[in-house]
Amino acid sequence: MAPRVLISDALSPAALAIFKERGVEVDFQPALGKDKEKLAAIIGDYDGLAIRSATKVTPKILENAKNLKVVGRAGIGVDNVDIPAATARGIIVMNTPFGNSITTAEHAISLMLALARQIPAADASTQAGKWEKNRFMGVEITGKVLGVIGCGNIGAIVADRALGLKMRVIAFDPFLSAERAKNIGVEKVELADLLARADFITLHTPMTPQTKNILSAENLAKTKKGVRIINCARGGLVDEAALRAALDSGHVAGAAFDVFVEEPATSNVLFGHPNMICTPHLGASTNEAQENVALQVAEQIADYLTRGAITNAINFPNITAEEAPKLTPFITLAEKLGSFAGQMTDVGVKKLTITYEGAVGELKTKALTAAALAGFLRPMLTDVNVVSAPAVARERGIVIDETVRAAEGDYDSLLSLSVESEGGVFSLSGAVFNDGKPRVVSISGIRAEAEFAPSMIFVSNADKPGFIGRFASLLGEAGVNIATFALGRDAEGGSAIALVAIDGGVPEKVFAGISELPGVKLTRALKF
Incomplete structure (x- = not known):
């Protein structure tokens, strides 16, 4: 019996042709995604679901999806898919991460040029019959400095186009290596340097805790007077109220936004300012981009349903059904070790070394490396998955070194990760125990065994009497419950570490208090 796919959003008709060519039965109902009840009622009849942004794949929908094997999102963002719920049901979730990049x-670039020459306001004025030639004094692009925040796939394309316009391009991206920056013709800088030098600033980074309000009131104040700001990435990267104040004061000469904190944006503090250009999230809105992502998602879903091939999966690596039972716990370990290391890394990454020791070296280590990379990159780049992670790492010039060797210590299989960055070297190791649960067993050369928990605190400190008591008391007084407490040290009176699993999160005030405890060298709040 041929597999059946439901298309519940407006998707290019070209997608239907792909499915039919591959022997997949397709049901095209582009308005169905807006009707949750009807979608829930019929989803059980399908093996695959192809969507854009209108369809919300909720736990309720998935409960009824008895036969569903794959959800394919034509586009990058999968915020409208409950990925943990899909994963729990063994449903593959795919996206098309690079289909919209050029568009x-x-x-x-279009918004930057429109901003430089005040084109929207000049058009409105001229069509109103005013002919205000002297009112619209623009600025040249040639020779100006463009600051790119986030120089991944899209940011690098913007940089390339800007160089063609004879601009000078500087870039801030913790994952961009100096070699990669040189190859694409940009100067890698720190954020403070970019803010001080850029005539135009364009943002091309995902929304993460680290990038939220990256252009805050404080950082906007550090920009060059007369700067112009473009945001086609994510709403919330710029403090909208602070930007309005900077526009009102004239410190920021103009801004052009395609994305907003709340969308659809029918009202916004930025609307109505004469030096503000706004578009309704048109970044991916070209015929070519819509066609590209539709073709890609159809090919990926069809390949999975007919051949078992997995491409651009958010929640599963490229592995066969036969390999999965042995590989899955190590996939989890690799991803969590990578996430740990990613949350510990703030500055430019040069090299990632992954060592497979013992029996794990006989498994498909490429899949494990991809999982480790996805975990490592995701704290800064939320859209990364196990398939796209190696390409994203290559884009940023991160050197990946894989080593396989015989078991040398206490573990039959040991997976180690070492990150070389501009801030130094951070390393950790982990193992899968007989219960199938991954554990960290060593951090920065110090032995400390702990299971991963959703919320953890890592502390590096001097090994002095009284620290553990003060630390635990600080958490207790704040009402933070400790689940597990793993300790280690390299020598008496030397360096020590603590890895603590807690219930819930840590209030910022409490976390600041931990950093101020005597002997603390470094602390991090970790999420897994």
């Missing part, structure tokens, strides 16, 4: 980059 989004071109929109950013």
